[in-house]
Structures are given as C-alpha cells and as structure tokens.
Amino acid sequence: MRKMSMDTRRALTGIVFVLPFVIGFIAFFLYPFILSLMFSFSDVSVGASGYELTSVGLENYESALLVHESYVRTLTETVQSMLANVPAILIFSLFVAVLLNQPFRGRGVARVVFFLPVIFNCGAVLLIENYDFLTNTLTGGSAASPGSEIVTSLFYGLKLPQGVLGYIMNAVRAVPDIIKASGIQILVFLAGLQSVPESLYEASAIEGATGWETFWKVTFPIISPLIPTMIVYTVIDSFTAPNNRMMELIQNTAFRGMGYGVSSAMAWIYFVVIAAILAFVVWLVSKWVFYQE
Amino acid sequence: MAQPITETHGSDLRRRFEKSKFQGLVWAIARTLLLLGMAFIIVSPLLVKISGSFMSLEDVYDSSVGWIPRRPTLEHYRVVFQFMNYPRSLLLTTLLVTAVSLLQVISCTFIGYGLARYDFPFKGLVFGCVLFTLVVPPQLLLVPLYINFRYFGAFGMGPGVNLLNTPLPFLLMAGTGTGIKNGLFIYIMRQYFKGMPRSLEEAAHVDGAGPFRTFFSIMLPAAQAPLLVIFVLSFAWQWNDYFYTTTIFQAKNDLLVHRYLGVVQDYMLAFREEHGFDAPFEMSTMILNTASLYYIVPLLALFGFLQGRFIAGIERTGLVG
Structure with a gap:
C-alpha cells in the first residue's frame, strides 16, 4: 500500500466512488438492455423455472x-x-x-x-x-x-x-x-x-x-x-x-x-x-x- | 464630442422618460394578466379536485352548479378513505418512497463526486454510461427488468430468486444510481462538485483526513442545496411513478398507487352492481377527485414545506453549468 504512487491511489479511490454505479449499470441496465434486444428477436415463454427464448428472426418487428x-x-x-x-x-x-x-x-x-x-x-x-x-x-x-x-x-x-x-x-x-x-x-x-x-x-x-x-x-x-x-x-x-x-x-x-x-x-x-x-x-x-x- | 444639453434635448429626454414610464405600466399590467392566466391553468386541476371532492351526486347532475358545490358533503372522503385503506397504504408508500429517495440521494452524490474529482481509467466511458441511462426510454427496459427480478441471479439458467412484490428491486436500483432518472441526479451532483474549490479538500488532506472522511464531513455538508433538490425531485418522481411500481408490485395491492388506481375501478364496479349498468360515467367523478387529493396532498405538503429552499437550491445546482 505504501509503495503505491499518489496517482494510483487516487485512481483507486475514484473507482471505489463510482463502483456502485458500475455494478448497477451492468446488472440493472446493460444486462436488461441486451436482454431486451434478444427478446425482440425471440419468442419468450415464461415458466416457473425460468424463461426460454426461441429465435424467430424479425418476426416480432413484423x-x-x-x-x-x-x-x-x-x-x-x-x-x-x-x-x-x-x-x-x-x-x-x-x-x-x-x-x-x-x-x-x-x-x-x-x-x-x-x-x-x-x-x-x-x-x-x-x-x-x-x-x-x-x-x-x-x-x-x-x-x-x-x-x-x-x-x-x-x-x-x-x-x-x-x-x-x-x-x-x-x-x-x-x-x-x-x-x-x-x-x-x-x-x-x-x-x-x-x-x-x-x-x-x-x-x-x-x-x-x-x-x-x-x-x-x-x-x-x-x-x-x-x-x-x-x-x-x-x-x-x-x-x-x-x-x-x-x-x-x-x-x-x-x-x-x-x-x-x-x-x-x-x-x-x-x-x-x-x-x-x-x-x-x-x-x-x-x-x-x-x-x- | 459631448453634446451640450440644449432645451430641445432636455424636453426630448423627458418625453422619452414619460413614454417609458407609460410603457412600463402597460407592460406590468400585461405581465400580471399573463402570469395570472397561466397560474390559473396550472392550479385549476387542483381546484377542480377540491371542488369535485365535496360535490354530492345532485350537484354533479345540476348544470347550474359550477365550481362551488351547493350541497357539499364529506361522504366521499369517508368512502374513499376506506376504499384506499388510507392509513396503511400511506404509511407503506411513505416508507418505500423515503427509503428509495434517500438511497438515491446518497448513491448519486457518491458517484457524482467520484466523477467530478478523481481521475481513473475509463472515466469518460463511465460518465457516458450515466448519460446513456437517461436517453434510453424506460419502456425498453421494463420487460427484461421484470424478468430479471422474477428470476433474480439466475441469468437465464434457472429459477433464481423471485424479487417481484418486494421492495428490493427499488432499493437495489436506487442504491446503485440506476433508479428513476438517477442519471440526471448524478449529472447534477457532478456539475456541482466540479464547481467547488479544490482548496477545501486540500485543506482536509493536509489535516490528515482520508478521501471518505473528506467526502462525508467536508463535501456533503457543503452540498446541502443540490442534495435537497435531488431529494425533492427523487421523492416526487418516485411517489408519482406507476410504471415501475405497478409492474414490480403486480400482486400486492397495498401501496397508494395501487389503491388509487384501483379505487376508481373498484368503486365504479361496486356502484354499477348496485345501480345497474346504466349508471352514468359521471358518478365516478367525486370519487376520482377525492382519491386524487388523497394521493397528492402528502406530496404537496412536503413540497410546501421545502419549497423555499428547493427553489433557491435549483438556482445553485450545477445544471446551469
């Protein structure tokens, strides 16, 4: 820890500050965002044990x-x-x-x-x-x-x-x-x-x-x-x-x-x-x- | 090349002065009328609600009754109070919204500060992501978010944990700065901290305070104005949200939004069953207006309490650059 340069330490601190957002962005934004894109090309069926996607191409858009x-x-x-x-x-x-x-x-x-x-x-x-x-x-x-x-x-x-x-x-x-x-x-x-x-x-x-x-x-x-x-x-x-x-x-x-x-x-x-x-x-x-x- | 003030010049000046005084008066009257008109448009929905909530059924039918009910009644307040299960739904909603908006305020301030003051790899990308969350309409994320929380932690492989009908989705999103319009709050806080003098932190550093100590005991107290602004906005938007709330709480009907949205339908159905299906649509009007009042009055009270500091705060936030 002592050997770390001032800049590295500041960079790490900065990352700690924005870390909540990075986690939230991936879990509650990016993942649903990509999921949404996948859904738009698939037939989605939802059951008790999860959901299943069957690719249907552009059918949903049609x-x-x-x-x-x-x-x-x-x-x-x-x-x-x-x-x-x-x-x-x-x-x-x-x-x-x-x-x-x-x-x-x-x-x-x-x-x-x-x-x-x-x-x-x-x-x-x-x-x-x-x-x-x-x-x-x-x-x-x-x-x-x-x-x-x-x-x-x-x-x-x-x-x-x-x-x-x-x-x-x-x-x-x-x-x-x-x-x-x-x-x-x-x-x-x-x-x-x-x-x-x-x-x-x-x-x-x-x-x-x-x-x-x-x-x-x-x-x-x-x-x-x-x-x-x-x-x-x-x-x-x-x-x-x-x-x-x-x-x-x-x-x-x-x-x-x-x-x-x-x-x-x-x-x-x-x-x-x-x-x-x-x-x-x-x-x-x-x-x-x-x-x- | 200063002109000597001649007789004609002086009277010309006076005429101009009088003309501008007259213009000023005309302008003041026009401005007052304009502002009053616009204020009426803004306040009239509220007046309609208050007026409608006291009207009896005869008053609604009576076309000679305008804004002021002739046979005022408190009956609707009593009925709607029961239908909405008001004490319970108000308490639950207040708890949920307060927790969510406090979390949003904390997380957005934290993130905004990191973006304003520290240099680290991919900082530009992170800030870009913050802005990107704003531009994507919530409609796009609604369904996958719903599925994400239905099978939470499974990433499409298994049953996961069902977080629907619990407040956890809201708390998780608020705590990570990805709740309703949180990108805007992060942006506001970043701009505000960018405008603050660095000497404050340098002094704290010299005195031996670490970055988090500096943040909590120096920067947070100095950012009261924008903190209040984002708290009020986040509270109001969360309170008014029905899009996420009705999706995540599809089964549980004990929040104010559900009670409010439900009361109109339930009451109308009950009314029609009692009076037959010919019961006119106007019947719902008193119920609707009373329920709206029950729904927004707590929010108005909060805003009324904080408005002075809120308006002053907006002028000091970083939104203006």
Whole structure:
C-alpha cells in the first residue's frame, strides 16, 4: 500500500466512488438492455423455472409494424407530438423565465406555482385525470385551454401559410400540456438568466440598445449553451409523460397482449427513432450555440 | 464630442422618460394578466379536485352548479378513505418512497463526486454510461427488468430468486444510481462538485483526513442545496411513478398507487352492481377527485414545506453549468 504512487491511489479511490454505479449499470441496465434486444428477436415463454427464448428472426418487428392494429399510428403520433412540443416547451419556458426574472411583487409565489406541475401533475394522477368528467366540463377538456377559441380565431385572421398556422393552432390547443411540462426548464433558464453579468447589461444600456436588442445580443447568446441540455431533458421527460401513449401500449402488449417479444421490438423501434432524432437535433443545435470560452 | 444639453434635448429626454414610464405600466399590467392566466391553468386541476371532492351526486347532475358545490358533503372522503385503506397504504408508500429517495440521494452524490474529482481509467466511458441511462426510454427496459427480478441471479439458467412484490428491486436500483432518472441526479451532483474549490479538500488532506472522511464531513455538508433538490425531485418522481411500481408490485395491492388506481375501478364496479349498468360515467367523478387529493396532498405538503429552499437550491445546482 505504501509503495503505491499518489496517482494510483487516487485512481483507486475514484473507482471505489463510482463502483456502485458500475455494478448497477451492468446488472440493472446493460444486462436488461441486451436482454431486451434478444427478446425482440425471440419468442419468450415464461415458466416457473425460468424463461426460454426461441429465435424467430424479425418476426416480432413484423408483428409490431405490420400486424398490430395501432402501433404504427401510436408511434407516429408520439414522435409527431414530441417534435411539436419540444420547441414549444423551450420557447415557452424561456419566455416565462424572462418574465419571472423581472422584479415585481409576488415573484416568489409565481416561481413556486410554475414548478407545481412537476410535483402534482404527473404520473398516476394525470393518467386518470384524462378520463374525468368534471375536469373536462369545468376546464373545457384537457386538450383545450380556456379561451383558446379566441386565440384561434385571432390567428385565422392573419394570412399565414397553412403549415405555420397549423403549428400555432396545435400549440394553442396544447397550452396546458406545454405549461405543465415546463416546470424544470423554467427554473433552469431562470438560473441561467441570473448568471448573466450585470456589467454586460450596463454596457449595452450605455450603448443605447433597446430591451429587445439586449435580449438577442446579450442575454440569449449567454444562456444558449443551456438549450441542447434542455432539449435532451425535454425529450427524456416526454418518455414518461402520462400522455405518452407509447408507454401504455408497450406495457399492455407485454403483459396482456402479444407478449414480451413483440413488446421489446416495439420499444426498440421507438428507441431507435427517438435516438436518431435526438442525435440529429443536438448536433444541429450545438453547431449554432454560442460558447463563452 | 459631448453634446451640450440644449432645451430641445432636455424636453426630448423627458418625453422619452414619460413614454417609458407609460410603457412600463402597460407592460406590468400585461405581465400580471399573463402570469395570472397561466397560474390559473396550472392550479385549476387542483381546484377542480377540491371542488369535485365535496360535490354530492345532485350537484354533479345540476348544470347550474359550477365550481362551488351547493350541497357539499364529506361522504366521499369517508368512502374513499376506506376504499384506499388510507392509513396503511400511506404509511407503506411513505416508507418505500423515503427509503428509495434517500438511497438515491446518497448513491448519486457518491458517484457524482467520484466523477467530478478523481481521475481513473475509463472515466469518460463511465460518465457516458450515466448519460446513456437517461436517453434510453424506460419502456425498453421494463420487460427484461421484470424478468430479471422474477428470476433474480439466475441469468437465464434457472429459477433464481423471485424479487417481484418486494421492495428490493427499488432499493437495489436506487442504491446503485440506476433508479428513476438517477442519471440526471448524478449529472447534477457532478456539475456541482466540479464547481467547488479544490482548496477545501486540500485543506482536509493536509489535516490528515482520508478521501471518505473528506467526502462525508467536508463535501456533503457543503452540498446541502443540490442534495435537497435531488431529494425533492427523487421523492416526487418516485411517489408519482406507476410504471415501475405497478409492474414490480403486480400482486400486492397495498401501496397508494395501487389503491388509487384501483379505487376508481373498484368503486365504479361496486356502484354499477348496485345501480345497474346504466349508471352514468359521471358518478365516478367525486370519487376520482377525492382519491386524487388523497394521493397528492402528502406530496404537496412536503413540497410546501421545502419549497423555499428547493427553489433557491435549483438556482445553485450545477445544471446551469
């Protein structure tokens, strides 16, 4: 022990610190991960003395994509709503963070309120809420926000291209969902805004910049490194969102439907599609982010 | 090239000042309305639940009754309390979630510290694995995890040990930093420790403290803010999780989630048996809202108690870089 160099000893200590994770990663992540890949190519039969795999080639993938009555539709819907919601959530949370960063009375309460959905608007409660009669009558349905018709008609008045209009419509309709999915992002952007040095604002005020210019030329570049992280976080969050029907479908397929094999194939298709999109978007955004080095 | 302040320049300045004052007022009003509107959208589900939980059946049918029940009743609270077996399910859930989130906090801090402060072979790979656990959707791992815990330790060869319907799967995963969104917690702690001055540890080293002593008596107390943040997040996410919980506890129905998910179905069935199958769907609404309140109020109470320090803590965690 005495003869060991300082570096070796430090390296060993470091390994002791991360050892729990390495064990957990292999036992509860890597092993199930590989198992899942194997399941997706096999017929899985479960008995009292263990499980057996019979290789079936691509049959499970065929069942998921060609035979299952709603998988393809659910997949496209899930991916579509993710692609639509992620930018909307980021823009919205940045906007709210800017609002909450201004000095006004009740700011502390407002911050807590915007974080509340992270605490109570998720998981089992929201899962059931979507079926509630009273929620739907009192708030006009979970898919529509109060007053969304007004906004909708407002935008119809503007002569916008069909695609842009459609996107705005859907965003307006999804306002409650977007607000509820923005809790963490708002707080992170808010912390980012507070880390912008005051001297930069003073300098731009002296140069005669307007608030709008200051935001785009000073504030935005400084907080832009947060954007790739927040994109990844928002996408990850959408996996476990209660309105993600993919989750229910995969769980139901495994335990009450076509079985473990098909369910694993479904999950793998979902994962590969999401990972490809995520990698592409993060690559695209990182090229354009401003790093202050 | 300083301009002399002329008469016109001065009045121009004043006009600009007054204009900006007016703009400021308009903006303040607009901001207040916006924030109030959004706050209403956020809080309204909670208000609906409170309102619905006190409504009697006549109130639900009465279309003139809006948010405030006309014939309020506490009957649902009593019925749902029994249906959910509330004291027992609350106690069990609190025990499980507290144990799991404490374990997650300890393990993620430990791992995050190792990644932030020590150099060892394959460190980059280990950190990459941490991030990778986040990106893989839980749907992918659900079935193999279920099978893994059903025949635990057998690696596909034999019967192994059945860990389903025990809290062990949760404790094992939490203790090794692979529970719900634990990659995020490891990431937060790593960033936080990276931002702390090295001089603290150097001083501890000079005073003769070993690495673990330094970690427990110097670094942990200094990391209270992010520790609280990850504790609250981990508690809330574990409490709200039904995906893993209903999979691992498929048989045992004594946790709050099962009681909550079950109460609606059970009650609806019981109700329909009593009133025939024509019983309208609206009947469930009071039960549903009361049960939701029973489910989330403990969590809201915890958050209400810790919110000040939590919000301040998020601003100090390493998430911002």
